[in-house]
Amino acid sequence: EVQLVESGGGLVQPGGSLRLSCAASGFTFSxxxxxxxxxxxxxxxxxxxxxxxxxxxxxxADSVKGRFTISRDNAKNSLYLQMISLRDEDTAVxxxxxxxxxxxxxxxxxxxxxxxxxxxx
Amino acid sequence: xxxLTQPPSVSGAPGQRVTxxxxxxxxxxxxxxxxxxxxxxxxxxxxxLIYGNNNxxxxxxxxxxxxxxxxxxxxxxxxLQADDEADYYCQSYDxxxxxxxxxxxxxxxxx
Numbered sequence: 001e002v003q004l005v006e007s008g009g010g011l012v013q014p015g016g017s018l019r020l021s022c023a024a025s026g027f028t029f030s031x032x033x034x035x036x037x038x039x040x041x042x043x044x045x046x047x048x049x050x051x052x053x054x055x056x057x058x059x060x061a062d063s064v065k066g067r068f069t070i071s072r073d074n075a076k077n078s079l080y081l082q083m084i085s086l087r088d089e090d091t092a093v094x095x096x097x098x099x100x101x102x103x104x105x106x107x108x109x110x111x112x113x114x115x116x117x118x119x120x121x
Numbered sequence: 122x123x124x125l126t127q128p129p130s131v132s133g134a135p136g137q138r139v140t141x142x143x144x145x146x147x148x149x150x151x152x153x154x155x156x157x158x159x160x161x162x163x164x165x166x167x168x169x170l171i172y173g174n175n176n177x178x179x180x181x182x183x184x185x186x187x188x189x190x191x192x193x194x195x196x197x198x199x200x201l202q203a204d205d206e207a208d209y210y211c212q213s214y215d216x217x218x219x220x221x222x223x224x225x226x227x228x229x230x231x232x
Contacts, residue, residue, distance in 0.1 A: 035221065037167075044123065044226035045159070045167060045210050059220045095166055104221055105214040107157035107172035114166055 002026035002110055004096050009115030016086050016119070022079040022096030022112055030074035033057075033099040035108060036081045038092035038117075048094070049081065053102045064090075086119045093117075124149060125211050125224035132230040133201045141196045141227045143211030149222055151192035154214040158187055158196045161208045161226075170209070171196060198229070206231045 008020040020036070036048040049070040050059040058070055069082040079096050093116050097108035126144040133139040143156060150156055158171040169178050171187035174194065184199045194213075198205055211224040 037223075044208075045161075045212075045223045047212075047221040047223060050221060061220060062218070097167075100172060105154055107155075107169055107212070108159075108167075109169045109172070109178065111166040111168070 004098065004110055004112035006094065006096050006112045006115035009094065009117045011118045011120065012086055013121050014087060014119055017082070017084045018086065018117060020081040020083070020094055020096075020115060020117070022081075024077045024079065024098070027098075027110075029072075029077040031102065033102045033104065034072060034079045035097045035099065035104075036068075036070060036079075037095045037097050037108070037111075038090075039095070039114075040089070040092040043092075046092070050099075050104045051079070057104075059104060083117070086117075088119050091117060091119045123225040124215055124218070124222040125213060127209075127211060127224035127227045129225070130228045130230065132232055133198075134232045135201050135203065137201050138197060138199045139201060139229065140198075141209050141211075141229070143194045143196070143224050145192050145194075145213060145215075145222075147192065148217040149192075149213045149215040150189065150194055152216055154216075156187065156189050156194035157212045158185075159210045159212065161210065163207070167210065201231050203231050205229060 093114040098110040100106040100109045159167040160170045161167045174189040175187045215222045
């Protein structure tokens with residue numbers, strides 16, 4: 001079964017750090033580009049970051065640029081999001097999502113169940 | 122404010138047809154980038170509904186269809202059913218932002 005499972009969420013104080021992980025299974029992880037997408041409580045979807053399969057190409061949303069770092073380990077079938085200098089507005093459910101290929105221009109066809117990040121003192 | 126604009130809500134009676142619009146600009150939809158649509162049921166992860174403007178993944182009923190013209194796209198749902206009640210999001214790529222953009226989402230209510 002094709003599956004993505006996020007982990008690493010939790011409660012963190014403003015200014016703190018957190019590292020999210022996404023474990024992929026059931027497909028050739030190294031062939032697909034991946035994304036992190038978040039959803040604040042009661043709000044819509046917000047794209048956070050993209051990484052190509054190799055991973056030669058990386059993009060970030062302006063709201064997280066300089067604070068978040070996306071990475072992947074194809075040998076471990078895993079995607080990561082290192083988050084530093086966290087702010088209240090980073091509070092959200094964070095989803096990892098697989099692209100239908102190896103480009104940011106295609107749809108995300110597989111989504112994880114999400115992991116909640118709460119930034120609060 | 123989202124780069125892609127969707128109506129906050131739409132509604133329709135069972136069996137009716139509804140459409141949800143997604144308006145972009147010359148750096149995303151108008152630049153020729155594909156539009157994709159997602160359905161998010163309460164408390165669940167988004168699910169891909171339409172990809173590449175008008176293609177349905179396996180398992181998605183043909184009651185759902187997509188179209189694109191100029192700087193806009195639309196999702197049409199025919200034969201509305203109670204379990205279609207959900208939030209719907211459009212997505213594309215933006216060359217000015219060098220990234221993925223989502224619409225703000227539309228809540229569909231089945232009356």
